[in-house]
Amino acid sequence: MTSPIVALSGAATDAGLRRTLNEDAFVSVPPVFLVADGMGGHDRGEVASATAIAEFAGLAGRESLTIEDVREALRRARTQVDGLSIGTEAGAGTTLTGVVVADVAGEGYWLALNLGDSRTYRLAGGRLEQISVDHSVVQELMDRGELTPEDAARDRRRNVITRALGAGSDADADFWMLPAAQGDRILVCSDGLPSELPAERIRTILSVESHPQAAATRLVHEAVLHGGRDNITAIVVDAIAVARRGAAAPGGEDPGIDSDTLPREPVGGLR
Template sequence: MSASPVTLAWGAATDVGRRRSLNEDAYLAAPPLFLVADGMGGHQAGEIASATVIDEFTALVGRASLTVEDVQQAFSVARDRVDALPDDAGAGAGTTLAGVALADVAGKAHWLTVNLGDSRTYRLSGGRLQQVSVDHSVVQELIDAGQLDAASAARDARRNVITRAIGAGSRSEPDFWLLPVAAGDRILVCSDGLPTELPDDRVAEVLRDEAEPQAAAERLVREAVAAGGRDNVTAVVVDALRVAAPVLDEVEGDTLPRVRS
């Protein structure tokens, strides 16, 4: 795409929460990228890791669209940069990464969704909220194995233990999905501090109620902090206002096409 066929509006908000002294979340909200990274490691190390990853992706801002290869290359360089952090500035730290990029597939606009860790990407379409990303976490593996239900997972002591990350000794690869962009789509990218405090039905209600993406992001963060704020909370909301080119038909049912994992 020489020029993006999608007209976007977006907003973002972040808060340290009520129990942490440092905000280790970082985000990028600038076309064609909308990302959240949730650092871990403490003593500012997590903050450095998340900021390092977002800094690498910032170099892609301003392009009309990206490919899977573009995102994979930026991811690989970001991971190497996190692994190379010095002992006094983030060594051993890690971070999640989640979000979307605008992609061109055969001339048609798609959301290219990337995920590593337990930050999340949702899509609100036709008034219905769907989690696109799949958490890389111990409790998600137990849910997938039929050993834990969603209600129990929300209370499980292992809910913050992730199985993939950038850094922290991990060389894991992210998952990618491609979804056709439709006018009216609303994408939410968030750190796990948001779904920890707000159930999906409340998240959906806020996204439906707030017409402006900035107002929606701010309200989600505000409500998550008021509900407990046990972690940093970040939300990026992006709307597809208009799509100039036709898009592919929606994927039948709830199965989303996974590019690779």
């Protein structure tokens, strides 16, 4: 069986300039590309992020995953992370974001998920789109029109998140199903990256660096040079070939559906 998305990825991480401990964790092995950012204000954030990623790392090596696979891994991760808080004054917690490869009726899809304020983007046709929606106080204020994006970048509440794995949160993740297209470039990152680099600079680096490892390394390096106030992790994933009904994934002309003709679809009633 051939994977519905043949992917090439690269990843980089750095503790930054102000922290001695890197509380980020990640997995970047097909079909799983996820970043977790341990919550710095809680006990054992680095353990929480590593624990969450470990539950998904066990899915690496498969051709694709289903929404049920992802939900079950999330359930196990939540149980494990919640267990870290037993007997402690402050709860361990972590964000989690990224994509997994999914097969929908023989076609390649990105199944994106998010809890917290780490981010998942897609670069396609030269346009950088943020797929995930931050679970944060400032995002909620922006959604209500009470805060502008410019003010949000300076707001002292910008690091206060409203959903997480652990840390007393039982909120579910957001999920999206996105039809993949050959040439898609996915960026999964902890909030330390967009906190230092504006979206246009991120888009430029993703556009000019041809190899995903070079792109991930440069993104993290530039974020450190621009301040490095937090841990920084980036995964860059390229769709080398995408399966379409009646066509094998590894190449040739794509006779299938153009991804631009299909809307972003919520899964299971979640945004």
